[in-house]
Amino acid sequence: IDYTGTDPSSPCNKCLSPNETPCVCTINFTLEQSFEGNVFMYYGLSNFYQNHRRYVKSRDDSQLNGDPSALLNPSKECEPYRRNEDKPIAPCGAIANSMFNDTLELFLVGNESDPTPIILKKKGIAWWTDKNVKFRNPPGGDIPLEERFKGTTKPVNWVKPVYMLDSDQDNNGFINEDFIVWMRTAALPTFRKLYRLIERTNDLHPTLPAGRYYLNITYNYPVHSFDGRKRMILSTISWMGGKNPFLGIAYIAIGSISFLLGVVLLVINHKYRNSSNTADITI
Amino acid sequence: MGRQLLNRRWQLHGWLIHNVSSYFVSPSELFCWTLEEPQGREGAAGEEFGEKRGYAYESKSDVHFLLRNPTITLLLAFLPLLLVRTPEGNIRLYCKGADTVIYERLHRMNPTKQETQDALDIFASETLRTLCLCYKEIEEKEFQEWNKKFMAASIASTNRDEALDKVYEEIEKDLILLGATAIEDRLQDGVPETISKLSKADIKIWVLTGDKKETAENIGFACELLTEDTTICYGEDINALLHTRMENQRNRGGVYAKFVPPVHEPFFPTGGNRALIITGSWLNEILLEKKTKKSNILKLKFPRTEEERRMRTQSKRRLEAKKEQQQQNFVDLACECSAVICCRVTPKQKAMVVDLVKRYKKAITLAIGDGANDVNMIKTAHIGVGISGQEGMQAVMSSDYSFAQFRYLQRLLLVHGRWSYIRMCKFLRYFFYKNFAFTLVHFWYSFFNGYSAQTAYEDWFITLYNLLYSSLPVLLMGLLDQDVSDKLSLRFPGLYVVGQRDLLFNYRRFFVSLLHGVLTSMILFFIPLGAYLQTVGQDGEAPSDYQSFAVTIASALIITVNFQIGLDTSYWTFVNAFSIFGSIALYFGIMFDFHSAGIHVLFPSAFQFTGTASNALRQPYIWLTIILTVAVCLLPVIAIRFLSMTIWPSESDKIQKHRKRLKAEEQWKRRQNVFRRGMSTRRSAYAFSHQPGYADLISSGRSIRKKRSPLDGVIADGTAEYRRTVES
Secondary structure, eight states: OBOOOOSTTSGGGGGSSOSSSSEEEEEEEEESSOBOSOEEEEEEEESOOTTOHHHHHOOOHHHHTTOHHHHHSOOGGGTTSSEETTEEBSSOSHHHHTOOOOEEEEEEEOSSSSOEEOOOBOSSOSOHHIIIIIOOOOSOTTSOHHHHTTTOBOOTTOSSOGGGSOSSGGGSGGGOHHHHHHHSOBSSSSEEEEEEEEOOOOSSSOSBOSEEEEEEEEEOOOOGGGTOEEEEEEEOOBTTBSOOHHHHHHHHHHHHHHHHHHHHHHHHHHHHHHHHHSOOOOO | OHHHHHHHHHHHHOOOOOOOOTTOOOOHHHHHHHHHHHHOOOOOSHHHHHHHHTOEEEEETTEEEEESSTTOEEEEEETTEEEEEOTTSOEEEEEEEOHHHHHHHBOTTOTTHHHHHHHHHHHHHTTEEEEEEEEEEEOHHHHHHHHHHHHHHHTOSSSHHHHHHHHHHHHSOSBEEEEEEEEEOBOOTTHHHHHHHHHHTTOOEEEEOSSOHHHHHHHHHHTTSSOTTEEEEEHHHHHHHHHHHHHHHHHHHOSOGGGSOOOOOOSSOSOSEEEEEEEHHHHHHHTTOSOOOHHHHHHTSSOOSHHHHHHHHHHHHHHHHHHHHHHHHHHHHHHHSSEEEEESOOHHHHHHHHHHHHHHSOOOOEEEEOSGGGHHHHHHSSEEEEEOBTTBSHHHHTOSEEESOTTHHHIIIIIIIHHHHHHHHHHHHHHHHHHHHHHHHHHHHHTTTTTOOOOSSOHHHHHHIIIIISHHHHHHHHHHOOSSOHHHHHHOGGGGHHHHTTOSSSHHHHHHHHHHHHHHHHHHHHHHHHHHSSOOOTTSOOOOBHHHHHHHHHHHHHHHHHHHHHHHOSSOOHHHHHHHHHHHHHHHHHHHHHTSHHHHHHOTTTOOOTTHHHHHTTOHHHHHHHHHHHHHHHHHHHHHHHHHHHHSOOHHHHHHHTHHHHHHHHHHHHHHHTTOOOOOOOOOOOOOOOSTTTOOOOSSSOBOOOOOHHHHHHHHHSOOOOOOOOOO
8 A cells, every 4th residue: 555645635645745743644445355364564665775885884783783882983884874963873874864764553444433453563573683683782781771872862863762762671772673674674676674463363353354444654754755655565474475476477487488498309309319329420 | 799899999998978969879878788788787878877887977068978097188079079188198089970971981901890880780670770989099290280270160250160071071081990889769659650640630740850861751651650642742842832932922912022912822732642851951041041141241331321221121121021921931831731851950940940830820839859959949839848768858847748758649639638628618618607697696786776886795705706605616627527538539539629729718609608697697686686576574574685685696696606517517526516516505504604693793793694594595485586596597508508419519529429339349449459469660760860960869759778688689699680671
């Protein structure tokens, strides 16, 4: 569901140049089929070159690993997002600075007039290795997170500093999963990142029954300036991953070509085998 | 009888041992042999022999002497005479030479003349190379007189050679015969076969020797360079041909004949085997190497006017052009013949002939020789081969390759040379392909990353790709690959032409491998791209991140290039297989290592790909992508290769296909040969000449082997089997 809002008829159009922050818009949509099993909610961005070389290098992994010296003295790669007002930025770098900060909420419009919010789980969306090995908060043990980040300032484009990303201490600071997911740069300019999980309730009811829904968006993230687009994607998965016909089509195509080629070569081999047995070696 | 004769004389006159050098024929074996007989001791040649017995060793230029009595002083040593002063104060002259020449100079009253002649005849019938030795006592007065004349002649400014010859003639009179010696000089084993095999491999063989013409011709027949139906042309015959060609060219092009585009009319009417036998002096004449007379230069020493100077340079240039044209004509003519034999050539001329061929014919030259007189030629040729033998190690030391027998040349060229060429070409083609496939992925990726030069692989992978992941298989292929076995290579010399014609690595092949690399890189990039466009992972975590993408492409690349070299290998050994699968295994091992948690703790900034390998490669989707990529890269190669081998098989392909059958034939033939031993026909070889500077041994392969028993039988009994084969 594209919610960029460039189209004037789109409800999110008003958020392109908001007169009030935060701007909230709502998009209605209908699910034709019900979604079974675990459902995954993604946000997708287009024309956003997260694979640009300068962008990819603009991070400090030591700082993100919780190294106290790197916390106060971020690496030079982060320039120009390294220091702000003479204080080191934590987390530094362009990747962190451009973190996606829209908030999406999903509501099911049921028979009753009251829409039911769908429970969105925000933990378990990042890789285990990322959360537990690569990203660590600065050491401190019992000291509150704010103390540990003393002496640093928040990235320029952020609203809240890093130690206030979530009230849950296990999801705060550098190990905030949304942050981690964002920091894992995408390969292509059109990508999607996992936002929330919708867990399976029980086997009797589908996770997302067919029907009308509406999406509540807190439109913070500006993409209009670089002609980008924003989307929300809901998806189920199978053993092979999500819906992607490319591989299937490719396999079938290559397979049939190979088969034809095999038949052709078999014929040629047969024809030439008979003639070459009698051929003499002329040298 | 001859033995006792020699025995006595040698004891009287000291032991002269000449080291084998350019201008001496008498090799050390000769005297060792003689000395061995009376003492019955084994002896190594020359110096070792002398040193063992404690003789004084004195050397003067090329001649080395072992003098039993160290008080004998050396007066003069020049080839092939020797003047010494004995301890009693007498002066003696020793001389050696061919029997024909020596016999003219002998004193009338030589008692042993007839006996020696008989011995010589027996030696000749044994096809031995004979030498006569003689001496003379000289009065002091006579010597002084002669010495004066000799000094005058040696510093003569004009016609030095003739003057010296005259002086030699004066003293070489009335010599007393000492005796005769003979050495066995047989053609090495396998020379005819080698020569015929090499000519089947389209290699032209020229013989450059210092022997006289008849000897060289005999040798040519003996080693099957010339056959019964070969038409032999001598220098004089082709003089006319060259002259007319020169005239034609001059008429066509005016003064600067060399600017005329070469017309490819053959010198000879086609058909027939033709061989050319020319002498060194003819070479000199025909190739205008003679120096301009000094008188001309003296006249025009100071060109007065500009005009004169210009004329002089012009005439010089004209002369140069004419010389070049003549040389070119000669090389063209010579190359039309199947064999060329140059006799009576000096070492300098040998080098000149090689140089001519190098310059005027775009061919690679190989010179093979075994004596110090071949060193020039060996150094001039592209490849120099020295045969290590009894001549000493000068040839070996200045050569690129050396071995002990001439027949090893066929193995060097047809087996190892050919393999080396094929290995090199395969190596180069594969290397270019592999690197293009690796690098051009970035080119395709740049379209999708904002042209920002973002690498499509992890940095460590880029470092280790050429170092570890793909180097070992290609190295082993370059060292060990054989497209046909060695026995089959020798059996089919025609396989060699592939290297001569540059068929396996030329511009076309290079561009083909380049194109192959480009296509592979395209496939390597675009298939994972398509797979990653819309995908999510198995547990919902989107694996469409950059690091997984890099891992996918890298894995596909490694597997593809390693399997590609597997397809290129024609000779599988355990090491090859191990290196290919080992490289792949090494890649995965190192990758998991670098992506592990442990190393990230140690070096967080250096190893940023933590967890990628385990996370990405856990997904079956990624594996399916990799498999598809590898298949799409390799299947066309297999198809094309199959088609080309079936429809347009090359010679080596055909041989490979039938190798089992050929191997069985070989076994059967070998079993037959065991019961038959070939008899090599020998032609009598009076292969000795007396002139200084030309006394040379056959340089196209010889060995001196001490063979005592037959000679013992011949001389001791006084009877001889006449095995004289008739010369043609």
